[in-house]
Amino acid sequence: MRAARVLLRPVGFAGFGLLTLVLLAAAFGPVLWGGRAAAVDTGNLLAGPSAEHWIGTDNLGRDLFARVLVAARLSIVLAVAATAISLVLGILLGAAPMLLGRRLGRLVTSAVNVLVAFPGLLLVLFFAVVFGVGARGAALAVGVAGAPAFARLCHTLMAAVSERDYIAVARIAGVSRIRVLLRHVLPNVAEPLIVNATMAAGGVLLTFAGLSFLGLGVQSPSYDWGKLMQDGLNGIYVHPLAALAPGIAVVLAGLAFNLTGEAFAAVFGLGDLPGGARPLEEPREPVAATPAVPGTVLSVEGLRVTIPGPAGPIRAVRGVTFALSDGEAVGVVGESGSGKSLTALAVAGLIEPPVRVEAGHLVVAGEDLMAAGAHRRLGTSLAIVFQDPMTSFNPAHRVGPQLAEVSRFHQRMGRKAALARAVDRLRAVRIREPERRARQYPFEFSGGMRQRAMIGMGLMGDPRLIIADEPTTALDVTVQRQVLELLAEVRRDTGAALLLISHDVSVVTDVCDRVLVMYAGRVVEELPAKDLRTLARHPYTRALVAAVPDMDTDLSRPLAVIPGLPADPVHVPAGCAFAPRCPLADDHCRAVAPALVAGVACHKSTEVPV
Amino acid sequence: MKIPTSGRWPRFALRRAARLLVSLWVLVTAAFLMIHLVPGDPVRAALGPTAPADLVLARKQELGLLEPLWRQYVTFLRHLLNGELGVSISSRLPVGETIAQRLPATAQLAVAAFLLAVAVAVPVGVVMAMLTRRGRGRRTELAFTGTNVVVGAIPDFLLGVGLVYLLAVQTHLFPVAGRDGLDSYVLPVLALAIGPAAVLSRIVRVEMLAVLETDYVRTARAKRLTSLRVHLVHALPNAVTASLTLGGLLLSSLVAGTVLVENVFAWPGLGSSIVSSIVAKDYPMVQGTVLVYGAGVLLVNTLVDVVLALLDPRSAIGES
Numbered sequence: 028m029r030a031a032r033v034l035l036r037p038v039g040f041a042g043f044g045l046l047t048l049v050l051l052a053a054a055f056g057p058v059l060w061g062g063r064a065a066a067v068d069t070g071n072l073l074a075g076p077s078a079e080h081w082i083g084t085d086n087l088g089r090d091l092f093a094r095v096l097v098a099a100r101l102s103i104v105l106a107v108a109a110t111a112i113s114l115v116l117g118i119l120l121g122a123a124p125m126l127l128g129r130r131l132g133r134l135v136t137s138a139v140n141v142l143v144a145f146p147g148l149l150l151v152l153f154f155a156v157v158f159g160v161g162a163r164g165a166a167l168a169v170g171v172a173g174a175p176a177f178a179r180l181c182h183t184l185m186a187a188v189s190e191r192d193y194i195a196v197a198r199i200a201g202v203s204r205i206r207v208l209l210r211h212v213l214p215n216v217a218e219p220l221i222v223n224a225t226m227a228a229g230g231v232l233l234t235f236a237g238l239s240f241l242g243l244g245v246q247s248p249s250y251d252w253g254k255l256m257q258d259g260l261n262g263i264y265v266h267p268l269a270a271l272a273p274g275i276a277v278v279l280a281g282l283a284f285n286l287t288g289e290a291f292a293a294v295f296g297l298g299d300l301p302g303g304a305r306p307l308e309e310p311r312e313p314v315a316a317t318p319a320v321p322g323t324v325l326s327v328e329g330l331r332v333t334i335p336g337p338a339g340p341i342r343a344v345r346g347v348t349f350a351l352s353d354g355e356a357v358g359v360v361g362e363s364g365s366g367k368s369l370t371a372l373a374v375a376g377l378i379e380p381p382v383r384v385e386a387g388h389l390v391v392a393g394e395d396l397m398a399a400g401a402h403r404r405l406g407t408s409l410a411i412v413f414q415d416p417m418t419s420f421n422p423a424h425r426v427g428p429q430l431a432e433v434s435r436f437h438q439r440m441g442r443k444a445a446l447a448r449a450v451d452r453l454r455a456v457r458i459r460e461p462e463r464r465a466r467q468y469p470f471e472f473s474g475g476m477r478q479r480a481m482i483g484m485g486l487m488g489d490p491r492l493i494i495a496d497e498p499t500t501a502l503d504v505t506v507q508r509q510v511l512e513l514l515a516e517v518r519r520d521t522g523a524a525l526l527l528i529s530h531d532v533s534v535v536t537d538v539c540d541r542v543l544v545m546y547a548g549r550v551v552e553e554l555p556a557k558d559l560r561t562l563a564r565h566p567y568t569r570a571l572v573a574a575v576p577d578m579d580t581d582l583s584r585p586l587a588v589i590p591g592l593p594a595d596p597v598h599v600p601a602g603c604a605f606a607p608r609c610p611l612a613d614d615h616c617r618a619v620a621p622a623l624v625a626g627v628a629c630h631k632s633t634e635v636p637v
Numbered sequence: 638m639k640i641p642t643s644g645r646w647p648r649f650a651l652r653r654a655a656r657l658l659v660s661l662w663v664l665v666t667a668a669f670l671m672i673h674l675v676p677g678d679p680v681r682a683a684l685g686p687t688a689p690a691d692l693v694l695a696r697k698q699e700l701g702l703l704e705p706l707w708r709q710y711v712t713f714l715r716h717l718l719n720g721e722l723g724v725s726i727s728s729r730l731p732v733g734e735t736i737a738q739r740l741p742a743t744a745q746l747a748v749a750a751f752l753l754a755v756a757v758a759v760p761v762g763v764v765m766a767m768l769t770r771r772g773r774g775r776r777t778e779l780a781f782t783g784t785n786v787v788v789g790a791i792p793d794f795l796l797g798v799g800l801v802y803l804l805a806v807q808t809h810l811f812p813v814a815g816r817d818g819l820d821s822y823v824l825p826v827l828a829l830a831i832g833p834a835a836v837l838s839r840i841v842r843v844e845m846l847a848v849l850e851t852d853y854v855r856t857a858r859a860k861r862l863t864s865l866r867v868h869l870v871h872a873l874p875n876a877v878t879a880s881l882t883l884g885g886l887l888l889s890s891l892v893a894g895t896v897l898v899e900n901v902f903a904w905p906g907l908g909s910s911i912v913s914s915i916v917a918k919d920y921p922m923v924q925g926t927v928l929v930y931g932a933g934v935l936l937v938n939t940l941v942d943v944v945l946a947l948l949d950p951r952s953a954i955g956e957s
Binding site: 159267271 | 852
């Protein structure tokens with residue numbers, strides 16, 4: 028049973044245990060200690076703690092410990108009753124759009140929205156006036172005051188459920204509204220409602236204690252925890268425990284409800300649990316340090332990126348070696364999950380722990396990224412264009428200052444000069460009216476404009492390398508073309524090298540000089556871009572190229588796909604990772620991983636007809 | 638801050654003002670109806686069963702309860718617009734006068750507590766997010782969330798009692814009750830602020846953690862700014878924007894929370910007077926106090942929305 032799992036969590040265990048104790052006290056307290064709690068001992072008035080009276084006596088000499096235990100019943104019963112009232116009223120109000128039809132329902136919903144804006148205690152006081160002072164009035168007041176919050180919750184939950192097909196079917200079949208609500212909707216929202224009601228009961232308990240404490244709730248001679256506190260507060264100088272003990276009882280009982288609710292929420296998967304990724308425990312494999320190749324803007328040797336995961340470490344990049352000469356354009360292609368984006372982020376030095384980056388060497392624009400430090404020079408010598416232009420600008424700042432920040436921070440420019448440069452750069456990336464645009468917020472830019480502004484941000488410095496991670500994937504086709512042309516133009520003007528990550532073979536062949544093909548965290552083939560379509564030797568590269576439709580593709584036949592699924596990065600096979608999907612694979616392929624030799628990592632590369 | 642001249646600000650102001658007016662109308666009408674919703678004869682209940690019948694009748698006449706409901710409503714609205722809130726049944730003093738006398742004490746308490754809560758919660762939340770980010774500092778995280786849940790579960794009046802015991806009864810550092818000098822503010826403000834500070838710091842931490850994983854923070858890191866600048870200039874404004882919505886709710890519940898705390902500390906504010914007038918069935922007094930509290934809450938909510946719109950212009954174009 029799913030609910031049983033609640034007990035396996037520390038929070039659930041504590042909450043459930045505490046709740047059981049509180050409920051037991053409520054059930055048996057008055058029976059077991061009722062006599063003791065009422066026994067007047069005139070010789071022992073307002074006594075302090077003693078062996079006989081653990082937390083002392085009140086002004087009539089009655090044992091306070093017994094009174095706190097006995098008060099559990101009234102406190103709990105009133106809290107549960109008030110919660111039940113809130114729940115029932117809340118369900119009725121929340122279901123109003125379903126029961127009363129659209130127009131009346133909307134009226135109820137907006138009334139609920141207005142009421143929710145008022146804090147609970149204010150509503151409680153209002154209804155306390157209406158229902159009068161006393162336990163019954165207070166229960167009604169707290170119950171009614173809690174209804175709007177439940178109504179809001181029910182409305183949200185039910186709105187989600189009532190969209191579903193089976194509700195529509197039931198409606199069309201002529202099932203009455205009340206029956207739809209009871210048979211189809213309520214059972215589907217019951218879990219979150221119960222969880223919330225449990226937590227609300229904890230809050231109601233505290234509110235009730237507050238009301239009784241104010242003298243608006245339970246009246247003498249009855250007493251709940253709040254009433255005991257009120258009686259105790261006057262004597263706090265002489266006898267502090269008399270006020271503190273019932274207070275502690277209230278907090279414990281409140282926590283019991285809250286923790287139980289939280290634990291149920293976690294088991295039902297309602298709350299968001301913090302990520303359960305375990306830190307990497309396995310020893311690091313040593314990577315031999317190698318010197319960088321001179322004359323290159325980017326040089327990486329044996330790059331590995333490892334992500335800790337609940338099912339073991341994910342080896343997303345497994346030893347990638349390549350270099351970019353000054354001004355060269357290199358494309359990296361591969362399916363999703365091939366590790367190409369992580370390679371780009373690792374090369375940009377933007378991967379943070381617990382994800383681990385290792386390499387023999389990793390030198391970008393003269394900065395050794397494997398050495399510790401802030402690598403501040405990369406702020407001007409490396410430009411990065413990210414995949415999603417919609418989320419890559421800070422929504423809280425205007426576009427101009429976001430660009431200007433680079434110059435202000437790295438080039439020590441003044442605010443005005445930096446902003447002028449930002450406007451100039453925006454003009455350089457063909458943004459119209461750059462002065463006005465610089466004063467706007469990112470959300471006022473279209474996707475293509477934001478991507479151009481992002482390129483402009485890279486141009487604030489003097490980039491030697493541009494890393495573009497799927498820069499056109501999130502854009503529509505016409506805008507894609509403009510952004511690619513802009514990138515080419517920028518390269519012409521600045522002489523910067525380009526590392527272009529893309530899953531789109533045609534984009535890469537258009538823009539780049541050289542192509543790296545990645546599969547399951549490794550480079551499987553490296554070849555000049557112009558040869559990609561015709562001279563590829565790796566079966567994966569050929570399949571990838573074949574899967575791209577062109578003008579000659581016969582549209583009456585299904586489009587070509589690569590059979591099978593990409594390799595699972597948690598369980599990479601021992602041999603060639605592509606073997607399970609490869610038509611040429613044999614036992615040798617499945618057993619021994621091929622090395623990248625003469626531009627291709629394939630045992631069968633000689634067998635592939637070119 | 639310079640407000641852009643495009644059309645979304647007037648539209649936002651209009652929509653928000655309309656919502657405020659509707660809410661105020663609901664509040665005023667509810668306050669008016671309160672006395673009519675009381676079962677039985679409210680005036681008889683207020684004056685007690687031994688009061689002579691003609692006194693009850695006279696008092697009803699005075700309260701205008703003998704006229705038709707709609708005329709009472711019109712009179713009530715007219716008086717309200719002139720700032721007249723009626724006369725207290727028990728003290729025979731104008732309600733407006735009593736409220737004006739007591740409101741500053743309550744407002745001081747609420748504002749001081751809110752400022753303290755924010756001043757504590759934001760740095761704590763940010764530092765905790767930095768310490769516990771991406772599975773780091775598991776123990777710190779556990780200790781923080783654990784204390785937070787427990788502290789957040791203790792209602793303000795209980796905290797008040799506990800503080801009185803620890804800092805007034807045991808150590809005589811601060812006065813037990815009353816409003817006399819600066820040190821008398823310490824305990825009530827603490828009692829009010831601790832709970833909201835706990836809740837708010839938890840929210841700030843969670844929001845900060847979420848913001849630190851966003852693409853635009855990665856962009857900021859790609860600019861190779863200092864870690865301090867990434868956190869404070871790029872992450873914090875966004876985290877605070879998201880936290881502010883809930884912070885506003887906290888502020889309005891804080892306004893209401895003064896009722897209980899004032900009673901613990903015998904604070905001469907509205908909170909102690911509303912309770913005594915509910916017990917005494919002094920309906921005009923309760924009516925006036927409810928109106929003031931409710932209007933305070935609504936104004937706070939509106940203010941929060943405006944601040945939110947200034948900080949994050951997107952929220953101004955969002956639907957209500």
